[in-house]
Amino acid sequence: MIRPGKRENKDPDGARWMRKDLLSLEELSREEIELVLDTAESFKEVSSRDIKKVPALRGKTIANLFFESSTRTRTSFELAAKRLSADIVNFSSTGSSTSKGESLRDTARNIEAMHIDTIVMRHSSSGSAEYLARSIRAGVINAGDGIHEHPTQGLLDIFTIREKKKKIEGLRVCLVGDILHSRVARSNIWGLKKLGAKVTVCGPPTLIPRGIETLGVEVCYDLDRAVQDQDVLNILRIQLERQRGVFFPSIREYAAEYGISKERMKQAKSDVIIMHPGPVNRGVELAGEVADGPQSVILDQVTNGVAVRMAVLFLTTLVER
Amino acid sequence: MKILIKNGHVVDPKNNLDAAMDVLIENKRISKVAKSIADKADQEVDAAGKVVCPGLIDAHVHLRQPGFEYKETVETGLRAALKGGFTGVCPMPNTSPVSDSRSDMEFLLGEARRLSLIRVWPVGAVTLGQEGKELTEFGELKKGGAVALSDDGRPISNSNILRRALEYAKKFDLVIMVHCQDEELFCGGCMNEGVVSTRLGLPGIPVEAESAEVARDIQLADLTGGRLHFCHISSGKSIDLIRQAKSQGSRVTAETCPHYFHLTEEAVLHYRTAAKMNPPLRTAEDVAAVKRALRDGTLDILSTDHAPHSENEKDAEFDKAPFGITGLETSLGLSLALVKEGVISLKELIDKMSAKPAGILKIDRGHLSPGAPADVTVFDPELEWTVDKKEFESKSSNTPFLGKKLKGRATDVFCDGRWVMKNGKIA
Numbered sequence: 001m002i003r004p005g006k007r008e009n010k011d012p013d014g015a016r017w018m019r020k021d022l023l024s025l026e027e028l029s030r031e032e033i034e035l036v037l038d039t040a041e042s043f044k045e046v047s048s049r050d051i052k053k054v055p056a057l058r059g060k061t062i063a064n065l066f067f068e069s070s071t072r073t074r075t076s077f078e079l080a081a082k083r084l085s086a087d088i089v090n091f092s093s094t095g096s097s098t099s100k101g102e103s104l105r106d107t108a109r110n111i112e113a114m115h116i117d118t119i120v121m122r123h124s125s126s127g128s129a130e131y132l133a134r135s136i137r138a139g140v141i142n143a144g145d146g147i148h149e150h151p152t153q154g155l156l157d158i159f160t161i162r163e164k165k166k167k168i169e170g171l172r173v174c175l176v177g178d179i180l181h182s183r184v185a186r187s188n189i190w191g192l193k194k195l196g197a198k199v200t201v202c203g204p205p206t207l208i209p210r211g212i213e214t215l216g217v218e219v220c221y222d223l224d225r226a227v228q229d230q231d232v233l234n235i236l237r238i239q240l241e242r243q244r245g246v247f248f249p250s251i252r253e254y255a256a257e258y259g260i261s262k263e264r265m266k267q268a269k270s271d272v273i274i275m276h277p278g279p280v281n282r283g284v285e286l287a288g289e290v291a292d293g294p295q296s297v298i299l300d301q302v303t304n305g306v307a308v309r310m311a312v313l314f315l316t317t318l319v320e321r
Numbered sequence: 322m323k324i325l326i327k328n329g330h331v332v333d334p335k336n337n338l339d340a341a342m343d344v345l346i347e348n349k350r351i352s353k354v355a356k357s358i359a360d361k362a363d364q365e366v367d368a369a370g371k372v373v374c375p376g377l378i379d380a381h382v383h384l385r386q387p388g389f390e391y392k393e394t395v396e397t398g399l400r401a402a403l404k405g406g407f408t409g410v411c412p413m414p415n416t417s418p419v420s421d422s423r424s425d426m427e428f429l430l431g432e433a434r435r436l437s438l439i440r441v442w443p444v445g446a447v448t449l450g451q452e453g454k455e456l457t458e459f460g461e462l463k464k465g466g467a468v469a470l471s472d473d474g475r476p477i478s479n480s481n482i483l484r485r486a487l488e489y490a491k492k493f494d495l496v497i498m499v500h501c502q503d504e505e506l507f508c509g510g511c512m513n514e515g516v517v518s519t520r521l522g523l524p525g526i527p528v529e530a531e532s533a534e535v536a537r538d539i540q541l542a543d544l545t546g547g548r549l550h551f552c553h554i555s556s557g558k559s560i561d562l563i564r565q566a567k568s569q570g571s572r573v574t575a576e577t578c579p580h581y582f583h584l585t586e587e588a589v590l591h592y593r594t595a596a597k598m599n600p601p602l603r604t605a606e607d608v609a610a611v612k613r614a615l616r617d618g619t620l621d622i623l624s625t626d627h628a629p630h631s632e633n634e635k636d637a638e639f640d641k642a643p644f645g646i647t648g649l650e651t652s653l654g655l656s657l658a659l660v661k662e663g664v665i666s667l668k669e670l671i672d673k674m675s676a677k678p679a680g681i682l683k684i685d686r687g688h689l690s691p692g693a694p695a696d697v698t699v700f701d702p703e704l705e706w707t708v709d710k711k712e713f714e715s716k717s718s719n720t721p722f723l724g725k726k727l728k729g730r731a732t733d734v735f736c737d738g739r740w741v742m743k744n745g746k747i748a
Binding site: 105148183186210215 | 633
């Protein structure tokens with residue numbers, strides 16, 4: 001179905017990929033999202049081979065540009081690029097020119113001058129990925145911009161749900177925790193809504209952003225009520241140090257009100273799946289037994305992350321500039 | 322030396338003039354405003370099809386000097402103002418160092434005199450270094466030329482300091498111009514808090530960060546009897562409070578800027594830093610409230626809050642870019658849209674851009690009475706033009722209105738009887 005090196009990526013339904021960048025799920029159509037998921041499906045098999053490599057991006061150069069520390073996402077992109085036979089280089093902000101006052105634009109243009117095809121960037125400013133994409137000719141993959149979006153995480157979450165539930169349309173998905181500061185939540189909401197899921201956000205009122213209902217989600221402050229009829233519970237990581245004190249009084253109370261415990265799981269549907277973008281604060285937002293339990297698909301998410309990122313790098317890097 | 326401005330449409334709200342008339346300038350002063358003046362003049366201006374009004378005054382600009390000369394200087398700022406049809410501007414004191422002493426006022430007046438373009442009426446800081454802790458020497462500032470006091474750019478969070486400032490300023494009959502911002506609610510926000518900030522994942526500034534402080538400041542104005550002026554009002558909530566306060570006799574005045582009746586928070590979409598300013602752009606309901614308040618007089622005057630920034634500073638991640646947009650060269654064209662839309666009359670517009678600002682600042686300007694200093698603006702209300710950064714006199718071009726087609730532009734400006742802009746060209 002997918003032939004490496006093809007300039008125009010078409011799936012059998014005729015959806016076409018025309019973007020050099022992946023900045024958000026808000027900007028993608030349902031067809032584009034499905035194209036990424038289908039492409040990822042065909043790449044997933046590669047990682048289980050003895051020789052985990054296809055020559056799809058041979059000769060292409062990808063740069064990981066991470067201004068915020070990340071192990072999981074950076075490694076996932078690195079593996080994805082390598083399994084596509086692309087060359088990948090890592091830039092980290094610590095000790096680099098950015099800490100010497102260089103602007104993001106200059107940093108990126110310098111990297112681009114080395115003839116990089118695609119830049120994968122994580123940055124603490126919302127909108128930085130879109131800004132970068134406007135400023136340079138290379139492709140830009142948003143690996144998390146501030147509290148805006150984390151589109152590949154959204155895609156891998158949706159991929160995992162589709163794999164487990166065989167569909168998205170009509171499913172009930174609840175995002176639990178800090179919605180306000182979560183780029184994962186925003187990407188999930190846009191992607192899931194476009195594919196027809198019913199989305200609920202549940203968290204303390206202090207961590208639900210104003211006007212979130214306009215995105216078509218239901219808001220619930222009571223987790224006991226929210227868990228009852230969900231097909232998927234996607235538990236967000238709570239930023240322990242940043243939020244405590246102003247947004248909620250204590251870790252203890254947060255865990256009591258919004259932690260997924262064994263007890264709370266009894267009220268959930270028997271076939272509910274538990275997701276978490278990681279890293280998990282065990283015993284805070286998610287009990288260890290649940291994270292390791294039969295309903296948890298957390299490690300599948302990690303596995304699928306590589307396939308989804310292969311799909312994204314493949315589709316974007318081969319678009320004619 | 323006599324200059325005769327002929328065949329124009331004279332609008333002088335203070336003298337209740339709104340008719341085809343000629344204006345005669347003699348020895349730097351207005352000598353006569355009448356129909357068909359036959360006097361022989363040294364120079365004549367044909368103002369047919371144009372509006373002739375008292376010189377426009379912008380009570381709120383940032384000239385950036387000293388300290389930020391890469392953004393703007395007194396010279397480039399005054400040229401921008403002149404191009405926009407203004408005969409005088411009030412620079413805010415958030416310079417580096419902060420303009421909080423008599424010599425700082427004298428520096429500005431000296432620059433204006435040296436440049437001989439238009440007037441500068443400086444605004445001195447309320448507190449030393451704008452730190453909100455200790456009062457500046459109001460008397461000295463006034464002697465140096467200050468016409469108002471403000472810590473603009475920063476709120477005066479300490480209620481007691483603002484109370485004392487309002488009281489003490491009564492001795493000098495100086496107005497305190499307040500930038501209303503509850504710092505704790507503001508909390509590092511960079512755009513209006515609401516649907517758009519949620520979508521963009523940008524930290525929001527709730528309307529209440531403005532209106533809560535407006536409410537407090539009304540109380541302090543009432544408590545002290547001092548003269549208080551609200552800078553750059555952006556929201557319906559603040560307007561409701563000001564309207565109520567005025568109806569109950571509070572001594573407060575208020576301004577807004579063209580961007581608050583032309584744009585909503587949606588202008589920020591795609592992280593456009595050119596639409597990043599403080600207070601931030603709000604919603605369509607707020608825009609409607611601003612227009613209503615301009616019409617019913619709750620908002621007394623129009624200012625620009627001209628806030629130049631270099632391209633390097635604005636070409637950045639949204640949260641890292643500075644707040645502020647330029648406004649001097651687009652203000653008249655943008656504001657004339659209010660007249661075209663039927664929000665206010667031309668006379669009311671001139672009132673809000675000339676006579677009323679002069680009244681708030683207690684300067685003898687904003688009218689064409691015989692004997693008044695000859696500060697006169699002539700503009701063509703039908704002249705169509707496109708906002709183009711190459712044509713700016715300002716050093717900066719950080720405006721969300723680039724490329725916008727506007728109607729109405731100043732053609733001739735007289736300051737102190739000097740013909741400083743002739744047919745759109747600065748003399």
